Amino acid sequence: MPDARNDDNVQLGGDTRIEKTLGLQIPRCISPGHTEGELHVFVDASEKSYAAAVYWRIKLSEHESAVSLIAGKARVAPLKVISIPRLELQAALLGARLASSVLTEIELNVTRKIFWTDSRTVLSWIRSDPRSFKLFVAHRLAELEEHTTVKCWRWVPTKLNVADDATRDPPTHFDETHRWFHGPDFLRKSEDEWPQETVESERPTGEERSCTTLTLVNEEDSQVVPNVSRFSSWTRLLRSMARVLQAIDLFRVKRKVNALKQKRTANKTSSDPTWKHISKKAHTPAQKDNRKLDKNDRHPLSLNCDYIRRAETLLLLEAQKCFERETTLLREGKAVTRRSRLRKFAMEIDENGVLRLKGRIKAGKDGSFTLNRPAVLSGDSSIAKLIVRHYHVRNYEKSPTNVNGAKLTEVCRKYRLRRVICLPNAYVITNPPSRVRGFSTQYGGSAPRRSLLAEVVEGVPPTLVPAGRGDPICRAPAEGDIVLIVDPSSPRYSWPRGRIKKTYPGPDNQVRVVDVETTGGVLRRPISKIVVLVSAEATAVPCPEV
Structure with missing residues (x-):
């Protein structure tokens, strides 16, 4: 109780403001x-307390209404x-709880x-996603969503907010005519x-959850390629890689849906199909059992x-x-270096x-894309070894007696392996396949120690690729060049000499044939x-005079 010596309004018998409330007469209907x-x-809040008041409004006519107080509640602010803003949110939650209690007790149609x-x-x-705020705000917003909806909330000026009276000192004149019992005047008017x-720009309140994302990127594994050394089959590696890409696409779609849910505003919540009311009712054991899918009912996504x-x-x-070095040079329009393993090939x-x-084989219309333009692989690559092993096993199952030429044909139709590779229980391939070492197959027996070229070149289009183009550092022959014509049957000093009269560039503008x-x-x-x-x-530069 306040000290009576320091307050003139306090009498020994009690507070005069409390005595005035004894004669209040509030209608029950x-x-x-x-x-x-x-x-x-x-609802409203101040530094001392926060409060909520519930009113009942009935329409007497088109332009006249009656308002009565049903319940009110106030609480002291925490120590x-x-x-x-947090106290204002507490007041909003207090009003939602109070309204919920009134709705359960009242027998009128709301x-x-x-x-x-x-x-x-x-x-x-309230108009934002609760997950975007800190725990204090997020938990209270989640409870507000259980009792109210976004479209139920409206703004009122502080002067017209009757709940503001409960957060301040008691007024001097407090009787039956006070607005606390009859609500604000605008409720008795038309809507x-x-x-x-009024629309105002939103400012950060400090309650937003700061999301810090730390991404660790390994330069060697910057792509989504799994560890190749953990796979022993090219088919499994290929399908596993495809499943990873499929999962990435599914995660991106889910991320877009979550982003749309976070964009709810006061203007589009009514028409937002992604908004769902989350009920906290516990599922019965029977419902939980129904949600579990049987192993036979599970259907994986098709690939x-x-x-x-x-x-x-x-x-x-x-x-x-x-x-990588050769690829960089080709992107820049330059030729590969002399030390490159691919210097003799057009790429x-x-x-x-x-x-x-x-x-030139890509000019053919009957061949497939991979047949006309095979990819270049290194024989040291683990992926290349899986590819070779895959075609080796597949062709052995088709024709165990003639596996050597068939398996090389299958590989060359899609890939061009560079350098000699020797795989255990597989076979050796060279580029060009001129000399082959003996090997033992996976299914027993030994392969003949002779060249595979005789078994492959017959009717095999891959042998037409690639066409050697000589030293890539030198320029292509042009008209007017003085040249020697190579004749392997005669010594070099007797090779005929002449001048290029005409060149014949191909569809790719590469000169391969000339007239001398x-x-x-x-x-x-x-x-x-x-x-x-x-x-x-x-030859066009004149000789200097002596």
Whole structure:
């Protein structure tokens, strides 16, 4: 009790303000002659307390209504100092709980319920996703969603908020005519005269949850390619890679759906199909058993060809990391160095970044893309070894008696392996396949120690790829060059000499055949059979006078 010596309004018999409340007469009937009405809840908070008041509104005519107080409740603010927005949220939760209690006890038909607050911060929190805030705000917003909806909340100015009276000192004149018992004046008017919320820019309140994402990227495994050394089958590796890509696409779709849920606003919540009311009712044991799927009822997602092609492309890029220098030079439009293993081959990079051979066979219309432009792989790659083993086993099952040429044909139709590789229980392939060492197959017996070329070149299109182009550092022969014509049957000093009269570039603008004018006439020779002595640019420069 306050000290009587320091307060003139306090008498020995008690507080005069308390004595004035003894004569208050509040009517018990809140809805005379009406069985339905509206429930209006006002909430507010201050540094000392927070309160809520519930009013019953009935329509007497089109432009006149009656408002009565049903219940009110106030609580003292905690001793621990918290921010005013948090106290305003506590008041909103207090009003939601109080309205829920009134609805369970009242026997009248409630047409609608409206909650009023003068805190724009609380309104912005209610219209946002609770998961985007800290625990204090998130937990209370989650409980508010159980009792109310977003469209039930409206804004009211502080001067018209009757709950503000309960958070301040008691007024001097407090009787039956006070607005605490009859609600604000605008409730007795038509809805067009109710306060309207003005649009203001939202500001950070400090209650937003800061999400820090730490991503660790390994430069060696920057892609989504699994560890190849853990696979012993090319088919399993390929399908596992495809499943990883399929899972990534599913996660991206789920992330977009979650992003749409977080964009709920006051204007689109009514038409938002992603908004669902979450009920905390516990499931019965029978319902839990029904939710469990039987193993026979589970149907995994099908794996289409698009994921298989994407997986194969990523695995080829992983196997071609040993050719990063050559790929960089080709992207810059430069020729590979003399020390490169691929210096004798014409290569290009496709739209997916895969390094492929470039030959004249791609002009054919009957061959497939991989047949005309096989990918380049290194024999040291683990992926290349899995590919070779895969075709070796598959072709042995088809024709165990003639497996050598068939398995090489299958590999060469899609891939071009560089350098000699010797796999245990597999076979040896060279590029070009000119000399082969003996090997033992996986199914017993020994293969003949002879070249596989005789078994493969007969009717095998892959042997047409690639076409050797000589030293890539030198320029292509041009008209006017003085050349020697190579004749293996005669010594070099007797090779005929002449001048290039005409060149024949192919569809890829590469010169492979030329006409050489000699003393014996015009001879047509491939560029592999000529040696440039003096270029046309050098012959055009006049000799200096002595």
